[in-house]
Amino acid sequence: MDEIAPGVWHWTALRESIGHTVDSYYLAEERVAIDPMLPPDRPDWFQPENAILTTRHHDREAWLLGATVWVVEHGAHELEGRGEFRTYSWGDELPGGLRAYEVAALSPDETALHSPAHRALAVGDGVIRWDTDGPLDFVPDRFMDDPERDKAGLRAAYQGLLELDFDLLLLAHGGPIIDDGKEQLRAFVEV
DSSP states (O other), X not given: OEEEETTEEEEEEEETTTTEEEEEEEETTTTEEESOOOOTTOOTTOOOSEEEOSSGGGOTXXXXXXXXXXXXXXXXXXXXXXXXOEEEOTTOBOXXXXXXEEOOSSSTTOXXXXXXXXXXXXXXXXXXXXXXXXXXXXXXXXXXXXXXXXXXXXXXXXXXXXTSOOSEEEESSSOOBOSOHHHHHHHHHTO
């Protein structure tokens, strides 16, 4: 686990179901994990009380944390029977002071989570990086129902999120952007 900003921790772990490493985050003071896998070497101070998912597909190992799992109501139907969880709606303030924002393109429950305290925006599958230091990109077209429509919808949703105050862009796939996440997201959506 690496502290990428004061109180914001990042780690990667292999998600065997997709055959790739994925990215997870922990807001230490708030005791909130975002899209969590178990950390490879779980430190004693890692004690999440809440695990918040940006999309139903990111339940990952959330129930293994012993925390309250939160999923947006639009995706909750697919998690029935996996474990107990609570639902949230777009616009809700969540544990740790995070606020949920609608993205909804790509999948109907695609969500962004904004942390004003950390000036961070966490996103699900709508935007990724193939390499840790690479440019932002979309998931491959084969994961989209209608690539042209989905990409336009994602660009429009992220354009609206540029009104939020953030520098950290916490990607679920490809590693965080630490200093200029907002500017990189702006360049990506304005292509």
